[in-house]
Structures are given as structure tokens and as C-alpha cells.
Amino acid sequence: MKWFKVGKIVNTHGVKGEVRIVSTTDFADERYEEGNKLYIFKEKQSEPVEVTVASHRRHKNFDLLTFEGYQNVNDVEQYKNCEVKIPEEQLTDLEDGEFYFHEIIGCTVKTEDGVEVGTVKEILTPGANDVWVVKKGGKEVLIPYIDDVVQSIDIDEKEIVITVMEGLLD
Numbered sequence: 270m271k272w273f274k275v276g277k278i279v280n281t282h283g284v285k286g287e288v289r290i291v292s293t294t295d296f297a298d299e300r301y302e303e304g305n306k307l308y309i310f311k312e313k314q315s316e317p318v319e320v321t322v323a324s325h326r327r328h329k330n331f332d333l334l335t336f337e338g339y340q341n342v343n344d345v346e347q348y349k350n351c352e353v354k355i356p357e358e359q360l361t362d363l364e365d366g367e368f369y370f371h372e373i374i375g376c377t378v379k380t381e382d383g384v385e386v387g388t389v390k391e392i393l394t395p396g397a398n399d400v401w402v403v404k405k406g407g408k409e410v411l412i413p414y415i416d417d418v419v420q421s422i423d424i425d426e427k428e429i430v431i432t433v434m435e436g437l438l439d
Contacts (some may be wrong), residue, residue, distance in 0.1 A: 272317075272354040273371060275300050275307065276332065281346055286339040287324075288348060290332045295370045295392075297332050300355065301325035307336075310352045317354065368422065376427045378403045378412065381420060385432065386410060386438065410438055 275294035280288070282289045294300045299323055300307070305369035320336040323408040339345050360369065370392050377384040378401070387405030389412075395401075412418060412431060421430045 272310075273307070273357065273360065273369075274352055274354050275333040276353045276432055278309070278345075278348045278351050278353060279331075280349060281342050282329075282333050284342045284375075285335065286345050287333050287335050288345050289328075290334060290353060291330075292332050293370070298325075299361070302333055306355075306359070308354050310355070311348070311353060312351075313325070318348075337401075350351075353412050354356050368424065372424045373401065373422070373429075376424075376429045377424070378429045378431060381430060389429070409419050 275297075276290040276292040278288045279291050280289045288420050290434050292300075299305075303324060304324055305322045307320050307322060309320060311436045312315045320339070323335040323337045323339075325332060325334050334348070336345070352375070363426065373392060374389050378389060380386060385405065387403040387408070387410060389401045390404045390409075391402040393402060393411075401412040401414060403412050418431050418434060419429065420432055
């Protein structure tokens, strides 16, 4: 089975079984919707622990979740530093022009002239639009995911073509 990471439990929050997650999912509100199944992967454990989301809220830069059957901080303490994943069949179809992070990460970025800029290593979500961290050698370039810059995305070929705006590659 193929698994996709949606976040990492970095700590507990309060005494009522809430966990603090640093999310790596592109759709936190959908992933953490009440009633959804998530899977916690503990180190040195062959099978993940299936949990059902009981509640979700945002607090600062974290997603705070509780799980059904876990009402106490002592119940969830064991999951600190564990990854939270979903199986491939939980991925939903996206609208045209929308992509999952795992589809973009690893793509080669080129200019319209065919000059290779590098490979997308990470996606930042600071606010208005996503920013792709593109790395070539030891150099990192930040590419905003906006229509003026990103001209085409070919997921099958793992290739992205961008228009270079002034100061973008400096």
C-alpha cells in the first residue's frame, strides 16, 4: 500500500487529548475533517495505528486534533514525533490546474528558453500563494506559484516551465 504523509505530531496540547500537528498536507481542512481516518506511524512498529478525527482547529501555525477514544493527554503522549499518513485511496480527484504537493515535489523546473533552474524540493505555504523551493547544486531559488510565473506543469514528465521575472533568479 502506498502512503502519503499529511503531518507530524510534534506535541500534545492541553490535558484533553489534543495533539499538535505540523502539517505537510495541501488540504488540511479536508484531511482533518471530523470523522476522517488517519494513520499514525510509530517507530519500530510494523502496522500503523488507525485513528478517527474527533475535532480539528487551527492554533498559530499548527493544526490541533483530537481522536475518538483518546480523551486524555496520557492517551496521546505516546504519539509525539510520529508521522500521520493517509493511504493512496483517500486522495481525492482535483480540479484542472490543481496538484498535490507530492506531484510537484521532484519536478524539474526550466525557463521558457529551456534552461534548467533546478528541482522542486519543498513547498512553502506562507499565505496568498504557495512558494516552491527549487534547488540546483547548493543554490536554492524561491518560485511563487502564480500565473505570471508558472507557464506549464507536466506531471507525467515531471517538468515545469516558468517565465523568469526580474529578480526571480538573482
